[in-house]
Amino acid sequence: MAMAEQDTDTIRASRGLEDGDPSVRLRAALAVGTAPDPRFVDTLVERCAIEPEFHVRDMLTWALTRHPASMTVPRLLDELRSERAQARSQALHTLSKIGDRQAWPAITRALLTDADDEVARSAWRAAVVLVPxxxxxxxxxxxxxxxxxxxxxxxxxxxxxxxxxxxxxxxxxxxxxxxxxxxxxxxxxxxxxxxxxxxxxxxxxxxxxxxxxxxxxxxxxx
Structure with missing residues (x-):
């Protein structure tokens, strides 16, 4: 029964993160961060790549920082290779908040000089935090x-x-x-x-x- 309840909670939170109302998405991200669950990591990262509202993206980042770095960092590093600029930018922003210096080798010259200003700015901030x-x-x-x-x-x-x-x-x-x-x-x-x-x-x-x-x-x- 407990497993069924957990599955229901996961489905509810996932739907909340995709809701058309930004306030619903914000509450869903807050709920996920308040009760961290490894099953949400992929959903949070994927949502970061497409979320249009800044304050919701910030809450998604906060929710990710509430999960173990061993789960979030590898997934965020994958995003740095995304063709979507927002995916790269938000992954860099989140890595800077997590502060795990194992991510440093992924802060490449290509990211630091990325053609997209938001990606480059996020890379600069992350680099300053993570540089050995x-x-x-x-x-x-x-x-x-x-x-x-x-x-x-x-x-x-x-x-x-x-x-x-x-x-x-x-x-x-x-x-x-x-x-x-x-x-x-x-x-x-x-x-x-x-x-x-x-x-x-x-x-x-x-x-x-x-x-x-x-x-x-x-x-x-x-």
Whole structure:
């Protein structure tokens, strides 16, 4: 009888995660996370790939973090090879929340430079969390290749990721501050200023950096 009840609960939760009403999906994800069950892992991961509502995706991620990493991480690593950008992005986001460094080898250069901005941003955040000691410099070098990319939020995400790595970013930062591309220079200068004064804010830093570049000033302040 208990097994039959469990099967009924599984079916009910699965249907809830697919309901047309976002509030129903949110409650279903909350219920699954509150009472973790290995049978839900595949369903949660699959739903992450297609869920249109941000707050529901966040609850799906939370529900996954409530399950053992030994069950969730291998399944999430499979998603990193998906052709669906949201599947890759959400898997990376969830891996960053789980924080299991065994996932590090899967954070490839291809993901860190993914053509989809959301995937790349998620990869940057995950990489900063998962990078093993001693490999920060190599990660900084790859991240620096993305200077000047995308809109405000993408640039801010990259700067935050780099700043979180600490002093190891300085060689890559200095090189980017003399790059021929003015967008790269401005972004690198803004990141350097943000690293020195996090309270200044990125918007202020990027505007100041643009002025420096426009005036033909040095890549670094003397």
């Amino acid at each position: 000691e001693g490999e920060e410099t190599g990660l900084a070098a790859v991240l620096a290749t993305q200077f000047g990319r995308g809109g405000h939020e993408t640039r801010l995400s990259l700067s935050r990721a780099l700043v979180a790595l600490g002093e190891v970013i300085m060689p890559a930062l200095r090189a980017a501050m003399t790059d021929p591309d003015p967008r790269v220079r401005a972004h690198a200068i803004a990141t350097e200023r943000l690293s020195r004064d996090p309270d200044a804010g990125f918007e202020f830093a990027i505007e100041e950096a643009k002025r420096v570049v426009a005036l033909g000033g040095p890549g670094q302040e003397e």
